[in-house]
Amino acid sequence: MNSDGVPLRCPACRRDHVYVPPAYPCACGTPLAPPIQRGATPSPITHRTWTDTWVTVRCRACGRQSQWPQPELGCSCGAVLRVPVRPVTAPTGAKAAGHRQPRAGDRPPGGGDRPTEAPARAAFRPLTIRTARDAVTAAGLYLTWLGFGDVLHAEPPPASGIDLRGRDLVAQVDPTTRPASLKAVECLWLHAMTTSARSVHFSLAGYAPDARRRADELGVPLFVLDLTGTPQPVNGAARKLVSAGA
Template sequence: MTESVPVRCPACRREHLYAAPSYPCACGAPVAAPLDPRTAPTAVTHRVWDEQWIAVDCPACGRRAHWPQPELDCPCGTVLRIPVARAGAERTAPTGTEAGAGAQPWSDAGPAAPDDPAATAPPRSTARPDAAAPHTASGAEAEAASGARARPPVPAAGPSHGPEQRRGVFRPVAIRTARDAVTVAALYLRWLGYPDVRRADQRPPHGIGLAARGMLAQVDPTACRASVRDVECLWLTAMTESAGCVYFSLTGYAPDARDRADSLGVPLFVLGPTGTPLPANGPARDLAGTDPH
């Protein structure tokens, strides 16, 4: 277990006992940010990309990975950023030079954070973006009308290991916020064999887009079920990049979205509150290697 440190809120002066959450390293060992009890916490008033994630070395294998900056929600409404010891952690966001220009890459064990979930996960509504959606919808409808058999895109480079190989047990992270949902999706993609997860260059109509070599993913942490158009947009975007795709939803999928995903071969996962992605269709069971057949 990680060591607990006393934390005093600078706004209401209330004292808390805080322990940093632990996350699973690629080697399977738990990793927790080393806290600095000698430094006072600070109130989060404005979120900056570089301040959302810190680099921590795994105590078991020495692998350096990026994990969420420890934070605590005080009952008074103040969000506290918990200081970490510089000897064991370093606040640094991965740069584009580590995994290719133009991308905010994630390390082998964790993601470079999206912006504030309230900003990156806009509320669902009937209004749709007018920039790319008309073209994607018409393309999908034309493909369906043509009667051609839909095939999922072939990834440019497959995962580092397949379902048939042993990859250990996935270690979930409890989902309480939209940011947790993105973290779980990133960890699951790494568990599937895509270590170079980063935020996608193109933002999807809903939720947050993730990308890895040969794979695109959409994480939808909103309270509405994913629609058939959401699935089609993801699939068509993956087609243009010659990549595979996978959809993660916190709420689930509309019946017609499931049917369309089955015909296109798009894996659908539902993010449970315990942090375990649950396959919602046949392609997802195949991808996860849990197909009973």
Template structure:
């Protein structure tokens, strides 16, 4: 059962009740961060990737997973970070942790975009949104320092599609990557290898599969 605790905002002194959220483990069991009642909630003054996640073990299967750290937004505008008990070290010192990727099944074009957004966030890209400049086909996504193209159609992406994405990213001094539901034509894969554009195949489970060397590197190392 989710834990509910009283929380007082240090800025406006308003009282709240906070209920710890639950997340599904890969085994299907819910994982709820145990809240530390002996510590005082801190305020979120700036965002840092490694501080956004907490590593916990599933009580049913024992699998370690990385979950969003509990937070509470006060109406006064202050964001409170709720202390967690039994937190484990997520990664070796000096490397930011990344959450386990939890795909969404793809049934529609919107699902394909959602899967791409979730994957981009897992890689460490922030502020993902629709790109201001619309691509000739498919859907463009943009984040801090990155552009992505999502092709949800039944047509494999062409070399022109890859080149358009690469050129747009060059003009904005951003990195880029391409997601396609139907894969890529052979010339598109060759061109992507030449330009260093990571290519990902979106399978129907919503899991992006790296298809070339740049994609393998990005998938392993993140942004």
């Protein structure tokens, strides 16, 4: 496994990043990361489906070929980038094996631009996202891991758009394929103000630039969810929350 960082440049804002692909254990136990295509330009994700978000990865130790989440990077400008992966040829011989989907709980999260664990917390165990409901569940698990108490789903989702509530907490999860809007961030903040709660926003497709700027002004933590179910902080308020906990 090559754990070296790969230099990437965001095509939206031209910021440079060093991306380290997350490594998950193969069924044989060997740490395995998708083979990033060096020199290739990442592409912004403007449309997301559940069927095109897996890549084929082959373990060099056992030859097993499996499906893994497509590597993604959340840029600080709010764009979510698809990181190109080298094609993998089918394994041959006795080492060939069937496909296997990664399961939540197999591995701790890793990789560049990932949240930093607070010293007192165990590693976050993500939930692989396949549906919109999975996205809400993954965000709820993460908020509980951060230290928020009694985090519950709103059933059915109310007109306010508040998907999760906890002690002194309101959170919204946007599972759509479009970046979260300025209105969504402002409405969440206003709802938190009226209930004297903290607000947190999660999105699968990132944030519109004006939404990101307003969140910075209001101190609303913004997270991008990748399909492994591991939230990535995209602003200072989110990074502070990850560092300090609830």
